[in-house]
Amino acid sequence: MAERLRIVLNHVSPKTSSVTSESTAGTYIHRPSYKYTLDNLKLTDDQRQFYEDNGYLVIRNLVPKEKLEKYRMRFEQICQGGVKVPGLTVMRDVAIAKSEFVPGQQAITKIQDFQSDDELFDYCTLPEILDYVEAFCGKNILACHSMLINKPPDPGKKTSRHPMHQDLHFFPFRPAEKIVCSWTAMQLVNRENGCLVVLPGTHKGELLQHDYPQWEGGVNKMYHGVRDYSPDQPRVHLQMEAGDTIFFHPLLIHGSGMNKTEGFRKSISCHYASADCYFIDVKGTSQDIIADEIADLVCRRYPTLKKEDVTFSDVWKFKSRPVRGTETW
Numbered sequence: 001m002a003e004r005l006r007i008v009l010n011h012v013s014p015k016t017s018s019v020t021s022e023s024t025a026g027t028y029i030h031r032p033s034y035k036y037t038l039d040n041l042k043l044t045d046d047q048r049q050f051y052e053d054n055g056y057l058v059i060r061n062l063v064p065k066e067k068l069e070k071y072r073m074r075f076e077q078i079c080q081g082g083v084k085v086p087g088l089t090v091m092r093d094v095a096i097a098k099s100e101f102v103p104g105q106q107a108i109t110k111i112q113d114f115q116s117d118d119e120l121f122d123y124c125t126l127p128e129i130l131d132y133v134e135a136f137c138g139k140n141i142l143a144c145h146s147m148l149i150n151k152p153p154d155p156g157k158k159t160s161r162h163p164m165h166q167d168l169h170f171f172p173f174r175p176a177e178k179i180v181c182s183w184t185a186m187q188l189v190n191r192e193n194g195c196l197v198v199l200p201g202t203h204k205g206e207l208l209q210h211d212y213p214q215w216e217g218g219v220n221k222m223y224h225g226v227r228d229y230s231p232d233q234p235r236v237h238l239q240m241e242a243g244d245t246i247f248f249h250p251l252l253i254h255g256s257g258m259n260k261t262e263g264f265r266k267s268i269s270c271h272y273a274s275a276d277c278y279f280i281d282v283k284g285t286s287q288d289i290i291a292d293e294i295a296d297l298v299c300r301r302y303p304t305l306k307k308e309d310v311t312f313s314d315v316w317k318f319k320s321r322p323v324r325g326t327e328t329w
């Protein structure tokens with residue numbers, strides 16, 4: 001009987017590796033072992049297995065176009081200086097003097113940390129997205145890192161590229177499988193304007209050493225890349241339409257290409273973590289350099305703070321907001 005059950009279950013679920021456990025009734029049953037996803041109602045078996053194997057999943061047409069238009073308009077208002085958002089980080093391109101909205105100012109490549117702006121933070125609270133996030137983080141979800149990325153037309157120096165990296169490099173919380181990024185294209189994003197590039201399966205590896213790449217034309221602030229990255233590994237270029245959303249694991253190696261068009265390429269993203277995540281001390285690890293850089297940035301913004309008082313963990317706790325469930329860090 002047990003042998004027959006084993007054969008039947010293996011036959012039904014040939015793609016999932018299985019572990020054998022003994023049920024209370026004493027019968028051997030087979031449960032698929034999943035490392036990167038939780039039991040959930042949202043993902044189909046194929047989607048779940050795809051994420052397990054590849055470390056990412058694209059859901060087409062997930063975010064309504066009207067929402068994207070609202071986020072775009074809010075971004076424009078912020079860039080024009082009409083709205084001040086407390087805590088917002090504005091990043092400008094190293095090489096491009098021509099801004100999209102305010103002539104004579106360095107181009108804004110990214111705004112980060114819009115947790116205190118209800119209009120942009122609306123993206124991080126969308127039920128369409130959180131229903132998927134539950135499959136990775138569980139029921140108590142914190143939005144911990146929000147970004148709107150505005151990849152500028154490349155000035156010919158290739159500075160619009162985003163080096164290949166793992167997002168976990170920036171985070172002092174674990175476990176990695178309880179963290180996920182949602183990244184939504186706000187327009188057509190393709191190889192011409194610099195789509196996301198991923199190395200499937202790299203989420204199964206370790207957190208690697210990151211540095212600023214040695215690029216001739218300069219590198220944008222915080223654009224750390226994987227050291228000794230081998231460009232020969234299989235890579236996938238993800239062409240996406242407005243509203244298409246990718247969910248990906250924080251160890252997945254990814255980056256984005258040069259923007260060869262005349263327009264700014266826009267996407268919006270949020271990293272989520274389970275409220276059950278715990279903090280680690282990054283002293284003496286490969287994350288030391290990013291912790292130090294972030295502490296410098298915070299001290300420049302709040303000059304009354306002393307660097308030794310700014311802990312990497314506190315910065316992340318400060319930015320994070322519960323978006324499903326009530327638990328927090």
Ligand SMILES: O=C(O)CCC(=O)C(=O)O
Nearest residue numbers: 149151162167255256267
């Ligand atoms: O949108 C992009 O170009 C990629 C951005 C990214 O991966 C990041 O900021 O961590």
Ligand SMILES: [Fe+2]
Nearest residue numbers: 165166167254
């Ligand atoms: Fe990233």
